[in-house]
Amino acid sequence: MTMTEQLHALGSILAQGSLHSLFQPIISLSERRILGYEALSRGPSNSPLHSPLALFCVARQAGRLNELEIACRQSACKRFSEQALPGKLFLNVSPESLLETTHQPGRTLQMLREYGIAPSQIVIELTEQAPTDDFQLLQTALHHYRDMGFSIALDDLGAGYSSLRLWSELRPDYVKIDRHFIDGIHQDALKREFVGSILQIAKASRAQVIAEGIELPEELAVLTEMGVDLIQGYLLCRPQEHPPIEARLMLAKPDSTSVSLNEDASDLSALLNEQPAVAQDTATAKVLEAFRSQANLNSLAVLDGRGQPIGIVHRHSLSDVLLKPFATDLFARKPISRLMSDDFLAVELSQSLQQVSRLLTSRARQRIEEDFIITQNGNYLGLGRVIDVLKLITELKIQQARYANPLTLLPGNVPIQQCLTRLLQQQRESVICYVDIDSFKPFNEMKGSVLRKNRQNDTPMFYLGFSGNEAELRAHLDDESVIDEENRT
Template sequence: MPSIPFPDPTDAQQDQGALLEDTLRNRHVAILLQPIVSICEQEVYGYEALARGPEDTILHAPMALFEAARQNGRMLELELLCRELAIAQFGRLGLPGKLFLNVNPEALLEPGFRGGRTREFLERAGTDPGQVVIELTEHYPIQDFDLMREAVTHYRDMGFAIAIDDLGSGYAGLRQWSELRPDYVKIDRHFIQDLPSYPGKRQFVHSIGELAKSLECRVIAEGVETLEELEVVRHLGVSFGQGYHFARPHTAPPRAIPRGSFGSECQCSPFWHLTDSVGTLLQERPPLDPRSALDQVVDLFHHAPDLVTLPVVDGHEPLGIVRRYELMNLYTSRFGRELHGRKPISAFMRSEPLIVSRDTPVEMLSRRITEGDQVTTVDDDFIITDEEGRYLGMGTVVELLKKITELQIRNARYANPLTQLPGNVPIDEHIDRLLAGGEQFVVAYCDLDNFKPFNDTYGYARGDEVLRWLGRLLVEHTVEGRDFVGHVGGDDFILILRSGDWQAQCRTLLSRFEENAPAFYDEEARERGGIAAKDRRGQDVFYGFISLSIGAVPAGPERFHSHYEVASLTTEVKAQAKKKPGCSLFVDRRGTPGGPA
C-alpha cells in the first residue's frame, strides 16, 4: 500500500511568507472602523480601526495576519501600513470623534523603528493628533514594564491619548493600569458576554468602574452584543460601549447610532437626582438657515444687541452655532465685508456645538461640560433638542450653573445630617417621578433590630457609627445611576431598586451586614453572642447582635398612584420582616404573580 503523503510544514510557512510579502508589497490590507459610543450621551464617541488581510486567504483574520508578520520579522512594516491606511481612511471619511489605533509596544524594539511617522500620516490626512488614542495591545508576554512605559511616554509626547486594550485578557492587567495611568481602559469582551446572567462578571465590571474613578480613567466595554448586556453595562456605571449591538466593523461606518439601540432612557446620573431636566433651561432663539448670507446675520446681530449666540438649523436639524464676537471681528476686519459678506453662514459656524436633549438631567449635562472640551467659558451656549433630535432652543452655561446651585442648596436642606443621604422629600419625589414615568421598581424598607439596647449599652456615638456604616453599605450594594438610597431617619433607610436581580442584591446586603455587625461589639459581647440590657419595662433581657430587616414592595403605576400609597404598604411589609429573627427579607407579593409571601 502506498504511503499517504503528509504536507510539509516548511512548504506551508513558505506559502504564508510569500502571501505576506504580496500583501505588504501591494498594500492588500482592508481597514474596518467600528464605532465606540457614549452610552449616556447616546452618540458616537470615536472609532476603532481594525485590520483585515486579503479575503479568502489564510491571512484574512487579524491574528493570523499579525502572527505571520511576527514570524517573518515584518511586524513593524505591517503595523505602519495598517496605521497609515487607518488614518487616511478616517480622514477621508471625515468621521467625528476619536480614532483608536491598535499598537503593539514591541514595535518600538523593531530594527528600523523611527519616531514621528504617525504624525506624518496625520498631517497628510489633515487629522489632529488630539483625535488619536493609541491602544496598547499585548498578544505575547512582555515582562519588561520599562518598555511599556517607554511606549506610553513616546506616544504621549506626540499628543496622543493612551488606552489599554482587553483588560482581563492576555497579558494586560492591573499592574499595567496602575503603572501606566492610561486615559482609557477597555474591558475584554469575555466579561461582557452574558453579563446579565453572571453575578461574578457584574462585580468585576463594577469594580473596574470604581477603580477607574479613582484613577481618572474612562472605561469602554467591548463586545456589547445585546440590549440586555447594554442595560447592565449602563447600570454598572460604564460610560462607553463597543460591539455588534451598536454596529459591526465596516469600511464606511455610521456617523450616528439609532436612538432605539440604547433601549430605555439613560440613567447615568448619580444616586441622588437633582430632579430638574435641561428643558427647564430652554430659551427660544431664532434659528439661522445655513444658506443665509453673512451680511444678513450681521444685520440681525446689529438689531438685537442682546443676542450673543445663534443656532444654524437646516429644517429641524441643528448644524452648528455662530457667535456675535467672532462674526463681528471677521466682518469688521480689513476687506472682511467685501470678501465674506455674501458667503453662506454655514462657512463660518462652529460645526460641532454641544447638543443635548431636553429630558437630560441637569447634573449629567454639568458633568458632560466639565469633562469635555466643547464648552470652555460661562458665556458659551448649547443647543437643546427634543427626544428625536429636533431643534427646540438654546441654553446657557450661566443658567445651568445657577440651576445646579439652586438644586444643590434645596436638596442639601433635606439631606440626613448623619449620613448625608437624601431624606423624606427627595425620596417621595423620586417615587412619584418613577410612577409618573411608568417605571417598574422595588421599594425596600430597611430597619435595624436590637438597635436601641445597643445604643443604651454603648452610647449614641457608637450607634451613629453603625448608622453611617449601614449607609455606606447600602450605597455599596446598589447600582449607581440605577438605584436610589435614602435615609428616612434614625435607623430607617429606603432603597429604590430598579435592577432585575434586586433580590440577590438584598440577600448579599443581608449577608454582609450579618458578617460585619459583631465587630461593633466588645470582645466579651462577641463571645456571648450579644448583650444584656433592660427592655421598655425595665426588665433585664438578653439581646443578640444587631440585625437588618428588609421589607420589599414591587411597585409600578398599575398598582400605585403616589408615594403615599407606597409608603403605607412598605411600612406594613417592613413590620412583617421584623417578625423574623435575625437578618431577613420579606417580599410583598400581593398584586404580583405568585400570591402573598
C-alpha cells in the same frame, strides 16, 4: 503548523488579496451619532491565519508587516467606500511599520483618491505591539500624515511599552483606553481613578477619549457618569462586514419610567431655550443684525439642509472677528459657515442634567457665556445656557443637603413624597420597594456617638460623606434634637 507553512499561507493571502475587513462603530453619546468605524482585518475563514494575532505575528517574523498593513488598509478603504459608511475611518498602523525603510509615503493618500475618501475622514490609529525607541522619527512620520489632513489616535492606552510618552510626544487627537481598564470598572475603584486621570490629561491636551471594549451595561453606566462621550464595544455592536449606520439602532432608548430622587426632571426640558437657528448659507450680515436686534441673544445654531446642527456662532466670537479692520466689508456677504465654530457641544433632550454637567466640565475651552445645542434624535430643538446648568446643579445640591439624613445621606421624607406625587400625577407604572432594617436604631446611635466624639477631638469629619461644609455639620451636631429625631425615624 510549521513556520514554512505559515509563510506560505501568508504569501497566498497577500498575493490573492483574500483579507476580510470588519468594521466596529465608535459612537458619540452626547450627539447620539456614529463618529466613525474602526477597521479590523481577518484572514480567510478557512486559513490557519484567520486570527489577526496569528496573521500579524507571522508577518512581523517574515519581515512583511508593512506589506500586510498596506493590504489591510486597501481592503478597509475599499469596503468603507462601497458601503458609503458615515463618519471617520480608523485605520490601525503599527509604529514599527512606519519606521521601516520599505515604507512608502503617499501610498495611503493615493489609495484614498482611488476610493473617493477625504483625508479628513481618516484617523491613523497607532497600535503599539513592540518597544518604540526612535520617537523623533516616529513624530516626523506622523506629522507627515497630519500635513495630509489625517487625524491621529493612540490605541490601547495603558497597555503599550511607552504609551504615556507617546501621548506626550505625539499629542494625538484621540486616545483609546485599553480594554483592561474598562473591564469591570463598575466594581473597581482603582480603574475608575485611572480613567478619571486620563480624562483630566485629555482635557489638558485637548484630546478626545474613546472607551473601547465595553461589554456590560454597568460599565457603560459608570463611564457615562464619569463624562466619557465616545464609546466602542460588543455591548453596542460586534465587528461586522456590514455594520449599522445609525447610532439609535445600537443605543438603548432612554428609560422613560425611570425616576431619580436626585433630579427634578428626567430630561433637559427645564434648560431648553427655543431660540431660532440659521442655515449654513445665511449671510453674515443677517446674523449680525439678529444679534444687534436681540440684546439677550448670546448664540445662534447653524443648521444643514436636514435641520441638524453643524456649528454655532457666539456673539463675542463674531464681534471679535468683525472688529478687525475691513472685516465687516469682507465678510458681510459671505455665508455664516465661514465664521461659525464647529467646536460645539450638542446634547440630546433625553440626557440627564448630571451627564450634561460632566460633558461641559470636560470641555477645556467651554466658556460660561457660551451656549450649547439641544437636539432630539439629532434634530435641532434649541439652546441651553451653561449658567442655567450651574444654577440647577446648585439648587439640587442644596435640596439634597436640606432633606438628606445627615448620618446616612439617604433621602428624607420630603423628596420621597415628591417622587411619589410625581409618579401619581404622571400615571407611570412603577415599582416601590420598602426595606425594614432590624436593629438600625443602635447603628444610628453608634454613628451619632462617633460624630460627637470626633467633634470633641477636633477630628476631620468629611470622610463620613456629609454633603455640607464643616460649619453646617457642627450646627447639626450642636442640636441634639436633630440626631434624636433621625433615630426615631
